[in-house]
Amino acid sequence: MRRTLLVLTSAATALLLAACSGAEGPGWTYAAPTVAPAVTPAPSTDATTAPEVTPVPGGETGDIAVAALNVAFDKAELTAPADTKFTINFDNQDAGIPHNVAIKDSMGMLVFTGEIFNGPAQKAYAVDPLAAGDYQFVCTVHPNMIGTLKVGG
Numbered sequence: 001m002r003r004t005l006l007v008l009t010s011a012a013t014a015l016l017l018a019a020c021s022g023a024e025g026p027g028w029t030y031a032a033p034t035v036a037p038a039v040t041p042a043p044s045t046d047a048t049t050a051p052e053v054t055p056v057p058g059g060e061t062g063d064i065a066v067a068a069l070n071v072a073f074d075k076a077e078l079t080a081p082a083d084t085k086f087t088i089n090f091d092n093q094d095a096g097i098p099h100n101v102a103i104k105d106s107m108g109m110l111v112f113t114g115e116i117f118n119g120p121a122q123k124a125y126a127v128d129p130l131a132a133g134d135y136q137f138v139c140t141v142h143p144n145m146i147g148t149l150k151v152g153g
């Protein structure tokens, strides 16, 4: 007699528990939709990396684009055509810091000196024809800002 009562009561509590968890049941369904929205914001980070990969504007032959940011050129190497005029589109992105682009030949002689100006601002430098060879482009104000300019093939 006693045993059947125990069984009955435990069965009753089991039913109660089932009813309780049944009430909480709908709670777990919310987990699924939250997974999808978390993935979508990722593409927005592309905006920060985009400016670095800016191609030569206009696509005109011989045009060079170089920028200065945090007292450094954004490129270590530039290429220009030989024996023909070309343009350096210089983008000084350093607010309140003066930069320019000057060109030295392999002997260290200055063959071109662009106007020094404060950022943020841009200038297009017209450079006279250079003979084929390796040159150095530098910022007159900051000797640590150096890169290689390859003229011709």
Ligand SMILES: [Cu+2]
Pocket (backbone or CB within 6 Å): 068, 071, 098, 099, 100, 139, 140, 141, 142, 145
């Ligand atoms: Cu500089």
